[in-house]
Amino acid sequence: MRMTQLLGSTLRDTPAGAESPGYQLLLRGAFVRQLGQGIFSFLPLGWRVKERVEEILRQEMDAVGGAEVLLPLVHPAEVWRRSGRYDAIGPELVRFSDRRTRPHVLALTHEEIVATLAASEVQSWRQLPRFVYQIQLKFRDDPRPRGGLVRLREFTMKDGYTLDRDPAGLDEQYARIHGAYVEIFRRCGLPVVAVSADVGMMGGYEAHEFMYLTPIGEDTIVLCDRCGYAQNRQVATAATLQPGAEDPVPMERVETPGADTIERLTAVMGIPAERTAKALFMATSDGRMVLAVVRGDMQLNETKLAGAVRAAELRPMTPEEIDAIGAVPGYGSPVGVGTQALVVVDELVARSPNLVAGANEAGYHLRNVNVGRDFQADVVADLAAVEAGQPCVQCGAPLRTERAVETGNIFKLGTRYAALGATYLGEDGEEKPIVMGSYGIGVDRLIACVAEECHDERGMVWPASIAPFSVHLCALGDEGLGASDAVVQALESAGLDVLVDDRGERAGVQFADAELVGCPVQVTVSKRSIAAGGVEAKLRADPGREPEIVPVAALAAWVAPHVGGRTRRMRPYR
RNA sequence: CGGGCUGUGGCGCAGCUUGGUUAGCGCGCUUGACUGGGGGUCAAGAGGUCCCGGGUUCAAAUCCCGGCAGCCCGACCA
Numbered sequence: 001m002r003m004t005q006l007l008g009s010t011l012r013d014t015p016a017g018a019e020s021p022g023y024q025l026l027l028r029g030a031f032v033r034q035l036g037q038g039i040f041s042f043l044p045l046g047w048r049v050k051e052r053v054e055e056i057l058r059q060e061m062d063a064v065g066g067a068e069v070l071l072p073l074v075h076p077a078e079v080w081r082r083s084g085r086y087d088a089i090g091p092e093l094v095r096f097s098d099r100r101t102r103p104h105v106l107a108l109t110h111e112e113i114v115a116t117l118a119a120s121e122v123q124s125w126r127q128l129p130r131f132v133y134q135i136q137l138k139f140r141d142d143p144r145p146r147g148g149l150v151r152l153r154e155f156t157m158k159d160g161y162t163l164d165r166d167p168a169g170l171d172e173q174y175a176r177i178h179g180a181y182v183e184i185f186r187r188c189g190l191p192v193v194a195v196s197a198d199v200g201m202m203g204g205y206e207a208h209e210f211m212y213l214t215p216i217g218e219d220t221i222v223l224c225d226r227c228g229y230a231q232n233r234q235v236a237t238a239a240t241l242q243p244g245a246e247d248p249v250p251m252e253r254v255e256t257p258g259a260d261t262i263e264r265l266t267a268v269m270g271i272p273a274e275r276t277a278k279a280l281f282m283a284t285s286d287g288r289m290v291l292a293v294v295r296g297d298m299q300l301n302e303t304k305l306a307g308a309v310r311a312a313e314l315r316p317m318t319p320e321e322i323d324a325i326g327a328v329p330g331y332g333s334p335v336g337v338g339t340q341a342l343v344v345v346d347e348l349v350a351r352s353p354n355l356v357a358g359a360n361e362a363g364y365h366l367r368n369v370n371v372g373r374d375f376q377a378d379v380v381a382d383l384a385a386v387e388a389g390q391p392c393v394q395c396g397a398p399l400r401t402e403r404a405v406e407t408g409n410i411f412k413l414g415t416r417y418a419a420l421g422a423t424y425l426g427e428d429g430e431e432k433p434i435v436m437g438s439y440g441i442g443v444d445r446l447i448a449c450v451a452e453e454c455h456d457e458r459g460m461v462w463p464a465s466i467a468p469f470s471v472h473l474c475a476l477g478d479e480g481l482g483a484s485d486a487v488v489q490a491l492e493s494a495g496l497d498v499l500v501d502d503r504g505e506r507a508g509v510q511f512a513d514a515e516l517v518g519c520p521v522q523v524t525v526s527k528r529s530i531a532a533g534g535v536e537a538k539l540r541a542d543p544g545r546e547p548e549i550v551p552v553a554a555l556a557a558w559v560a561p562h563v564g565g566r567t568r569r570m571r572p573y574r
Numbered sequence: 575c576g577g578g579c580u581g582u583g584g585c586g587c588a589g590c591u592u593g594g595u596u597a598g599c600g601c602g603c604u605u606g607a608c609u610g611g612g613g614g615u616c617a618a619g620a621g622g623u624c625c626c627g628g629g630u631u632c633a634a635a636u637c638c639c640g641g642c643a644g645c646c647c648g649a650c651c652a
Contacts, residue, residue, distance in 0.1 A: 012601060012613070013586040017645045037644070092651070109652075143575075143650055151651085197652090209652085218651090316649095409652055440652065476611065508612035528611070 001044075001469070003501045008033065008043040010513050020216045022451030023148030025460050029516045031468075038145025038153030040444070045517060048468035050156070052566075053443055054135050056187050056465065057158045060180045065173075066133045066160060071113045073137055077103035079112045082420050088312065092140045106139040111417055111438055114161040118434050119421030122163060128424060128434070129169050131177075133160030135443065147216055149448035150405060156444055162437040165424070170412055170435045174206075177439050181210055181408055184441065187565065189463030190450050192407060195221050195230040198303050206412040210441075211404035212449040221404045222386045226397035234303040237382055238390035238399060243352040248370045251335075256365045260330025262296040265365065269356060273297035277355040277369065279332035281322045281341075284311035289325055289341040291334055293349050293357075293377075294384050301385035308344055308381035326360060333357035334375040335366055345377035346384050407449055408441040460518025461541050465565035469499040472519035472540075474510040476526035483525050487535060487552055494556030496563065515540065521559050522547075 008030035018024045026032050031046030042050055058068065077095065080086035086093070086105070094106040107113075114132065122128065135158045145151050162173040178194070185192045190212055197209040209232055211221050222236035223229065231237075259265040266273050276296030282305065283289055290309055294300050306314050322329055325341040334343045335357060349355065350371045357369040371377055388401040418433030426432045447466075454461050464470065471491055475484040484500055491498045499519060501510045507526075514522050524536040529549065536547035537558055550558045 009584095009602085011585060015585070016580080016587090019646075034644090090650085140651080144648090146646080157652095207652090406652075411652085438652090442652090474611095506610065506612085506614070508614080510613095511611080512613050524611080526611070 001497075001499055003499060003503055006030065006044050008045075010516050018148060020147055020150075020452060021455060022448060022453075023150075025455050025516070025518075026148060026448070026451050029460055029518065032149065034148075038142060038151065040149065040152065040154075045468045046447075049447055049462070049466055050443060052466040052468075053188060053446060054158070056184055057135060057441065057443070060184045060187075061131075061133045061158070061160060064131070064176045064180045066131045069132045069134050071107070071110045071134055071136060073107050073139070075105050075107055075113065077105055079116055079420075080105055083112050083115070083417060084419075085112070092142055094139055094141050107136070108138055108140045109157075109438075109440075110134070110136070110159055111161065111413065111436070112420060114163075115417035115420040115422040115434075115436065118163050118436075119423070122422070122424050122434060125165055125424055125426050125432075128163055128165045129173060130163040131160060131173060133158060133439070147448065149444040149451075150216065151218070152444055155442055158441040158443060160439040162439070163422070164435040164437070165426070165432070167412075167414070167435055170414075170437050174410060174412055174437050177410060177437075178208065181410065181439075181441070185210060185407070185446075187465050188446060188450060189465060190407065190446065190453060193221070193223070193230050193404075195232050196235060197232040197409065198234040205414055208410050209406045210408035212407050212453070213402045213404050214449070214452050215403050216452065217403035217405040219404050219406055220401050223400045223402060224392040224395060224397055225400060227392060227395040229392050229394045229399075233386060233401065234301065236386040236399075237393050238384075238386045239393045239396055241348055241390075243348070246353045248353050248373060249368045251366055251368045251370070251374050253359055254365055254367050255363060256331075257363045259363075259365065265296070265356065269365070271356060275354075275356055277333065277349050277352075277357045279327065279334065279358060281317035281325075281327065281329070281332065282314045283317045283321060284309060285313040285315075286311065289317060289321060290314070290344055291325070291327065291332070291337060291341040292344045292346075292383055293334055294346040295349055295352065295355075298346070298348075298384040298387070300383055304381065304383050304385075305344060308379050308383065309342060328358065328360045328362055331358035331360060331362055331364060333360060333366065333369065334377075335369060336360050337375075342378045343375065344379040344381065344383065345371055347380050347382055348384065350377060350380045405445065405449055406442075407446050408439075410440075411438045413438050455518070456543070458512070458543065459516035462518045462520065463565065464520040464563040467519050467563075467566075468517065469519045470496045470563040470566060471498045471521045471523055471559055472514045472517060473498050473500045474507070474514055474522065474524045475500060475502055476507050476510065476524060476528075479527035479530060480525045483530060483552075487523065487525050487555065490552050490555055491559065494560070496556060496559055515543070521562055523555065523559075 010030050011028045014024045015027050018027055030043050033041045035041055093108055138157050139154050142153050145153050164170040192210040192212050194208050194210055197207045220233040222231050222233050256268050259268040262273050273296040277293050278296045280292045280300050292305050302314055326337050354368040357366050359366045389398050392399050413436040415433035417436050422434040423431050475481045488498050520540050522538050529536045532549045534549055534551040537550045538547040
């Protein structure tokens with residue numbers, strides 16, 4: 001392909017508003033352009049990268065028995081009503097009417113569609129297991145898209161769905177696809193860690209996320225360097241702490257003026273935060289009031305609390321609601337609170353004697369509060385968010401936390417979508433629910449992560465497997481331009497794809513752009529190289545090394561080992 | 575949805591505080607000359623509803639009000 005065919009030119013200045021280095025380079029290298037919030041165009045170079053990634057996805061999905069399909073982007077609302085998600089999901093599900101005022105939605109995932117197909121297409125146990133996947137657009141009206149391609153509203157997802165007779169069958173496919181995911185990220189040159197995760201809105205009973213560790217990530221994962229424990233902070237637990245043994249002593253009311261935060265309380269009373277309990281006032285989506293108690297030095301993990309009270313969603317209580325249960329913000333505690341609120345206590349608090357808690361009266365706290373004696377817990381559960389440095393639940397070594405981007409996830413859904421009629425007739429003649437699994441990879445997000453991972457100060461350094469072209473050919477001067485056709489011919493006839501800089505720009509401009517675009521092999525042809533016996537070749541990943549003179553006839557053989565990871569011959573553009 | 579920041583030729587920015595000439599600068603673009611291996615030099619050009627709407631004023635890029643858009647933090651989110 002010739003550079004004069006490309007739409008979009010490289011940028012010398014970093015566009016305003018692009019924060020992360022990877023996103024800056026995707027813009028500067030003319031890979032993508034933003035159209036609206038969370039909505040992007042892929043320019044020719046970006047499209048080539050995307051095509052490469054998709055090819056790897058197809059190969060790996062096919063390798064574990066996947067059959068590619070294409071499911072619609074626009075769904076009648078009825079399908080989502082039947083699964084219950086039409087009402088369960090908030091405004092991120094885009095709803096609209098067609099010309100006959102029939103309600104529709106834009107696909108934000110495709111479980112419903114696969115389940116609907118399974119209902120009509122699968123009748124017998126002989127038709128299971130199955131694994132279908134697609135590479136499709138999704139639209140999620142996210143309240144806050146950000147980070148360029150990291151968090152989009154319109155995005156491309158590789159989503160796959162397994163259909164099985166029973167959980168054992170699901171486990172088998174799940175493990176196989178887990179392995180395929182590891183291979184996909186390896187081939188794309190992106191280091192990830194697989195962590196256990198919350199199932200979220202998908203429902204189901206087990207999930208893993210494939211996380212790329214980066215400070216721009218929006219998730220926090222908890223890692224143990226000794227034993228390999230790795231979980232999303234939403235579900236992570238630390239080893240149980242053992243509070244000092246101490247006999248309960250009588251509770252007393254103390255004056256604590258202005259101590260309406262844990263920080264001020266510890267200052268006023270001269271005690272460490274570990275000796276305090278704090279109350280958080282939450283309401284469930286089904287209208288229950290929840291008073292959660294964690295130790296003063298710890299953060300509430302809302303995912304854990306939601307699980308403990310079996311709530312779909314939680315929100316903070318309003319001041320009126322707090323007042324109605326008889327509590328006082330800043331001085332709140334379960335002591336003396338009426339039965340309108342469900343009291344949920346972190347297990348560490350439940351075992352800790354003589355804590356300081358609020359008195360539900362402005363300016364007063366209670367010393368020596370003991371669970372069971374001074375108030376009753378309706379539920380005792382692990383509610384605390386894991387902090388770095390806490391001991392690992394498996395081996396006791398100090399845990400580490402890292403920011404990460406979720407580039408892929410896999411879910412064991414189980415039978416929840418059987419409600420859409422996804423059942424089969426078993427070998428025993430009985431109707432049984434199909435057991436489903438769901439498997440996603442965000443293609444754009446994966447590219448964004450690779451851009452973060454694979455660059456230097458001059459531009460992208462794409463892994464050969466997904467680079468837009470194998471070779472970036474700089475044709476310098478009339479002699480270089482004149483000789484470039486033969487070089488392209490030599491490479492393309494060997495199955496190598498080439499981007500030719502045929503713009504007639506000066507050497508410096510061509511070199512700078514080649515480094516920005518980041519193809520693995522950079523070849524220069526010019527009067528000088530011809531006089532030296534061929535072309536100059538060097539690797540993008542090794543910019544410091546002197547280029548090597550290679551005869552045109554030997555060039556393809558020189559290039560090939562450096563682009564071995566490329567798997568598909570792309571059609572030449574002509 | 576809350577908080578903060580920003581909207582000025584294709585890109586990056588100045589000007590706004592304290593209203594007043596033809597709204598500037600760098601890059602890019604066009605034409606010509608020179609140059610020709612790391613974003614070269616010189617010259618001549620093209621290109622602008624100063625985000626939108628309203629208001630104040632003799633006069634608004636500039637001040638006021640209201641929108642819209644983008645970015646960041648938070649809430650939210652597979």
